[in-house]
Amino acid sequence: MCRGGSVGVCYGRNADDLPTPDKAVQLIQLHNIKYVRIYDSNIQVLKAFANTKIELMIGIPNSDLLAFSQFQSNADTWLKNSILPYYPATKISYITVGAEVTEAPANVSAMVVPAMHNVLTALKKTGLHKKIKVSSTHSLGVLSRSFPPSAGAFSSKHAHFLRPMLEFLAENQSPFMVNLYPYYAYRDSSTNVSLDYALFESSSEVIDPNTGLLYTNMFDAQIDAINFALTALNFRTIKIMVTETGWPSKGSPKETAATPDNAQTYNTNLIRHVINDTGTPAKPGDDIDVYIFSLFNENRKPGLESERNWGLFFPDQTSVYNLDFSGRAVDVGSTDGGNMTSSNGTSWCIASTSASEADLQHGLDWACGSGNVDCSAIQPSQPCFEPDNLESHASYAFNGYYQQNGATDIACSFGGLGVRTNKNPSYDNCVYTTFGLLVDGFICIPVTPEELKESLSGCRFSKGSSGCVILVV
Structure with missing residues (x-):
């Protein structure tokens, strides 16, 4: 991916049918993906990324925040045992401390900034604090208001940890990480949000009445709501990084927008938007780094059917739909499960x-x-x-x-x-x-004998070793 903006993927593993980390990394390399987010520091996963030059964002889950926030020694030991044996062969660029803590019980959010400080201190002891940045991810729920974008404001109920966190990010030149999902905005408020606006396909514009800025998509509006919220607290220089975004390809009967066509359209337009360094109306030309959620469909995720169908690939590593990470020409109209x-x-x-x-x-x-x-x-x-x-x-x-x-x-x-x-x-x-497949010297066409017999009556057929049909001539 080029710089400015870069596009990565989230490699979640909440499933019982996924390929091994080694095979997942091969798939990632095949599609020339250079940036990957994982949600823990699993040893087998870290080993699989060794010597690939892929930049990793690794995570410390909320369940570990208490230990990391209470004692510096816990952060030191984690870094020594879980990171240093694999770095720099495995290229780690970011550590996320906690995830969407505003959605967790109140006591969890109180732990995140102390834990971030302890992780940073551990990195400083090893001289890695300039190479590995520390931050934490948020949902859009961190805002009390997001529309119009110029009215974007952080919720006062999160002030006890947000201001110290923003001070930490500004001091250490770390990004503000946020998970953005225009899909949910459309699904939960389809009378107010058009599908085209959510998919980067709108031919009309939404005007911010306070600034006169024009918005053609929900993604930019959500980014700028955070930009204005940061500016309101005098943290305008903090870079925003989108650590999750995407669109599901399948949902429950009421989730009518969760289709392969819409998922392909959203992610294709997102990639083009990012690598073209379009920026947002409030910050035109600013590069935005994003991570598409998710690499695979994950069958153990709870909730509605859509929760298990955010993947770009099925567990057997075939494409859910056509997606070109280069942002070059892609036929957005062809999405038959990767079989165009x-x-x-x-x-x-x-x-x-x-x-x-x-x-x-x-x-x-x-x-x-x-x-x-x-x-x-x-x-x-x-x-x-x-x-x-x-x-x-x-x-x-x-x-x-x-x-x-x-x-x-x-x-x-x-x-x-x-x-x-x-x-x-x-x-x-x-x-x-x-x-077709070449099987024992024959061209093996992946159709049924009945289909071939309609146009080739009188020919003989046999079953090839790959399960398709050999026309015997």
């Missing part, structure tokens, strides 16, 4: 000539591993081994994944590493397949 309509004509997918060797290696490893591509042809002495270089081997693997997943745009994305071409890249005895 095949492109017109014959096409292949090859590796980009501008991709780095490290990125190509990650993509190759994923395609031949979790991507279930048969990569035997690029092994030594096999027909596609020569030329023996990453670009050639990755091209073969990328094309295999592309073809067996319907030859769709998303199947050739590989985080910007894949490029579609209409020129057949086959050479000598190295054959690049087209749409």
